[in-house]
Amino acid sequence: MEKHLTLPLSKEDAESLKAGDYVYLSGEMYTARDAAHKRMDEALNDNKSLPINIEGTTIYYMGPSPAREGRPIGSAGPTTAGRMDKYTPRLLDMGLRCMIGKGKRTEAVKEAIVRNKAVYFAAVGGAGALLSKAIVSSDVVAYEDLGTEAIRKLIVKDFPVIVVIDSLGNNLYDTVMKEV
Amino acid sequence: MRELNVEKITQAVKEMCIEANHFLSPDMNEAIKDSKKREESEIGKKILSQLEENLKIAKEDMIPICQDTGMAVVFVKIGQDVHLVGGNVTDAVNEGVKEGYTEGFLRKSVVNDPIIRENTKDNTPAVIHYEMVEGENVEITVAPKGFGSENMSKIYMLKPAEGIEGVKAAVLSAVKDAGPNACPPMVLGVGIGGTFEKCALLAKKALLRPIGKHSEIAYVKDLEEELLEKINNLGIGPGGLGGKVTALSVSVETYPTHIAGMPVAVNICCHVNRHVTRTL
Numbered sequence: 278m279e280k281h282l283t284l285p286l287s288k289e290d291a292e293s294l295k296a297g298d299y300v301y302l303s304g305e306m307y308t309a310r311d312a313a314h315k316r317m318d319e320a321l322n323d324n325k326s327l328p329i330n331i332e333g334t335t336i337y338y339m340g341p342s343p344a345r346e347g348r349p350i351g352s353a354g355p356t357t358a359g360r361m362d363k364y365t366p367r368l369l370d371m372g373l374r375c376m377i378g379k380g381k382r383t384e385a386v387k388e389a390i391v392r393n394k395a396v397y398f399a400a401v402g403g404a405g406a407l408l409s410k411a412i413v414s415s416d417v418v419a420y421e422d423l424g425t426e427a428i429r430k431l432i433v434k435d436f437p438v439i440v441v442i443d444s445l446g447n448n449l450y451d452t453v454m455k456e457v
Numbered sequence: 458m459r460e461l462n463v464e465k466i467t468q469a470v471k472e473m474c475i476e477a478n479h480f481l482s483p484d485m486n487e488a489i490k491d492s493k494k495r496e497e498s499e500i501g502k503k504i505l506s507q508l509e510e511n512l513k514i515a516k517e518d519m520i521p522i523c524q525d526t527g528m529a530v531v532f533v534k535i536g537q538d539v540h541l542v543g544g545n546v547t548d549a550v551n552e553g554v555k556e557g558y559t560e561g562f563l564r565k566s567v568v569n570d571p572i573i574r575e576n577t578k579d580n581t582p583a584v585i586h587y588e589m590v591e592g593e594n595v596e597i598t599v600a601p602k603g604f605g606s607e608n609m610s611k612i613y614m615l616k617p618a619e620g621i622e623g624v625k626a627a628v629l630s631a632v633k634d635a636g637p638n639a640c641p642p643m644v645l646g647v648g649i650g651g652t653f654e655k656c657a658l659l660a661k662k663a664l665l666r667p668i669g670k671h672s673e674i675a676y677v678k679d680l681e682e683e684l685l686e687k688i689n690n691l692g693i694g695p696g697g698l699g700g701k702v703t704a705l706s707v708s709v710e711t712y713p714t715h716i717a718g719m720p721v722a723v724n725i726c727c728h729v730n731r732h733v734t735r736t737l
Contacts, residue, residue, distance in 0.1 A: 299500075312574070342524045342564040351562055352515075352524035357605050357638050379605070380638035380697070401504055401696055402605060402640035403729045405524040407511040424576050425564050437507075439500070439698060450637055453699030454692055 281435070285333045286375050291396050294440045296447040300398065301435040306335035306377070307418070310356050312426040314364040321367065328419030328428060332372035339377075340425035341415070342405070350415040350431075352405030355379040358397070362386050369393045377438055381450060391446040398438035399449075411436040459593040460540045461737060463549035466533075466597065469735050470553025470583075473599035474529060475561035477731040478521045481512055485644075485705075485730055488668040492642060492702040495689075501700025505642075508695070508728055519562075523729045526563040527601030529554045529583040530661065536592035547585060550597075555579040566604070586658065598665060600732040606643065606725045609635035612657055615719040621676075624649060624721050625684060631723040632688050632704070637697020640727035644668070645688070645707045648722040650714035660724035663708040665732050672709055681707045705730075 278297075282290050284304030294300065307329050309317070317327055338358050342351030358378030365376070366389035374395050379402040382390075390397060400408055411433050419428040441449045489512070493505045515522040531550050535541070543549075558565055558580035567581065568574040590596075611631045615623045628647055635643065646666075648659025671678040684707045694700025705728065714720065 297500075340524065340564065340566075342521045342526055343562045345519065345562050348520075351564070352521040352526070354524050356525070357608065359638060379640065381636060399637070399696065399698070401507050401511075402637075403523045403603075403727050404507050404511040406515040406518065406520040406522055407507055409520055410514065424578065425566070426576075439696075449699075450697055453694065453697075454636075 284335050284375070284433070286335065286396070288394065291374055292394050292444050294396050294443050296440050296443045296449040296452065298440040300438050300440065302438060303434045303436070304432070306337050306431050306433060308337050308339045308341070308429040308431060310338050310340050310426050311360055312423045313420055313428050314361050316420055318364045318367070331368055333374050335375035335377065336368070336373060337377040337431065342425070344415070350409055350412050353409040353412055354405030355400040355402055358382060365389065369395050382442060387442055387446055387448065390442050391444065394444040396440060396444060397442040399441045400436070400438050408436070458538055458540045460542050461595060462543040463541055463546050464543055465737050466546060466549040466595065467553040467556070469597055469737060470531065470550050470599060471557040471560070473597065473733040473735060474554060474557030474563065474601065477599055477601050477733045478526045478561065478563055479519055480516050481522060481729065481731065484668040486512060488705040489642070489728060492705060496695065496700050496702045498694055498700035500698045501695045501702060504695035504698065505702065521563060522731070523603060523727075524564055525566060525603035525605060526558070527603045527731070528567055529580060530600045530602050531583045531585045532588070532598040532600070533585060534588045534590045534596040536594045537589055538593040539595060550583055550585055551581045554583045555581050595737045596734065597737065598732055598734040600665060603727060603729065606635070606639040606727045609639040610660070610722075610724045612653065612720065612722045614653070615721055617717070617719050619719065621680065623719070624680070625687070627721045628684055628707075628723050629687060629691070631725065632693070633691060635725050636693050639725045640729070641693055641697055641704070642695055642702045642728050643704045644726040644728070644730040645684070645704055646724040646726065647707065647709040648724070649709060649711045649719070651712040651720060653720060655712060656720035656722040657724070659710040659712055660722035663710045664724055664726050664730060666708040668706045674711065677709050677711060681709050
């Protein structure tokens with residue numbers, strides 16, 4: 278099923294999504310990958326606040342290539358989500374609603390998705406040039422010293438994703454392998 | 458004896474880094490296009506079409522095919538009759554990588570130390586493999602390697618008694634574990650034999666072979682065909698979202714080995730299997 282939805286995603290929209298739905302997202306999201314997750318986790322361990330408001334937001338696991346002049350961003354496809362699994366349940370419990378990446382997640386992440394009625398989307402891995410066309414603007418908002426791994430606020434329009442794990446814990450990757 | 462200034466190597470490496478990251482080789486383009494005819498799943502077809510469109514946008518708008526523009530793997534074949542002048546060849550290759558990644562708007566993905574992890578900010582150093590060959594030319598291949606797929610690669614030290622069935626089981630196990638993480642449809646490079654490190658290098662070199670070109674050794678060709686069919690029956694499909702097209706090709710390279718061993722290395726590459734070769 279194809280849907281067009283607005284970010285930040287409402288609770289109702291998140292719960293309406295089913296594994297396998299094809300969705301075009303428009304609105305704001307934040308990028309964060311390995312180093313930014315490690316730093317956010319350390320901030321929380323030190324009882325410091327996060328540099329972004331995590332409640333209801335969307336994190337895109339992505340580190341772009343540099344933008345050429347006149348463009349908002351360079352190539353901008355998803356990175357493997359599983360590397361963030363160690364840090365993810367804590368962020369979900371703090372209100373993170375959507376994640377966009379590619380690849381498998383741990384059982385602990387799936388349980389945290391269900392517990393918080395969140396959603397894990399995949400974007401097409403290795404289609405960074407195509408996906409960059411759906412990004413309207415990109416601004417570094419934290420950890421600038423991390424270069425490509427800095428946290429960026431993105432505004433996207435009709436950014437194409439597929440629901441992999443829905444709020445009930447259905448996992449599209451598992452379903453397609455069972456059908457064989 | 459022919460003299461070659463290493464500045465020429467720097468210039469070539471710089472240009473090849475940029476070229477490899479924006480223009481996929483004709484055989485890879487063809488393989489992705491062809492695979493659409495074999496794909497049965499609707500979502501699989503849709504993803505393969507997006508990959509085709511992605512390649513078009515990359516070359517027309519000069520946006521890297523993938524944001525992971527890789528760690529630069531560079532193969533240098535040096536003719537034994539050429540005299541390199543003007544500096545150190547390793548420095549020359551790294552200077553080419555630095556210039557290519559900086560001036561070509563490519564992502565800098567290399568950290569200075571695996572534990573300390575500070576970005577070197579120019580994508581150096583490269584991983585360089587030298588080989589001495591006959592003649593007076595220098596042949597350079599630049600193969601930027603992304604880590605979504607590199608992370609899913611594996612090496613197995615099998616027992617000789619496990620035989621060719623053991624090899625097949627090892628390759629299939631690596632592909633199943635990789636699943637959606639390695640950005641399928643994948644390209645597989647398999648090494649069999651040698652020592653631990655030789656086997657890994659065989660697998661890496663196998664990724665450079667043109668798609669559709671098989672080994673000249675009869676049983677190896679059969680193995681490549683059988684593995685490709687079995688992998689495409691796993692159901693992983695484009696993007697790991699289900700379908701027939703899980704791999705575009707399987708290339709196997711072999712080498713003599715020890716009486717006690719049978720190393721098998723599986724180097725997984727995504728559909729963005731980048732490599733450019735030039736002879737200087």
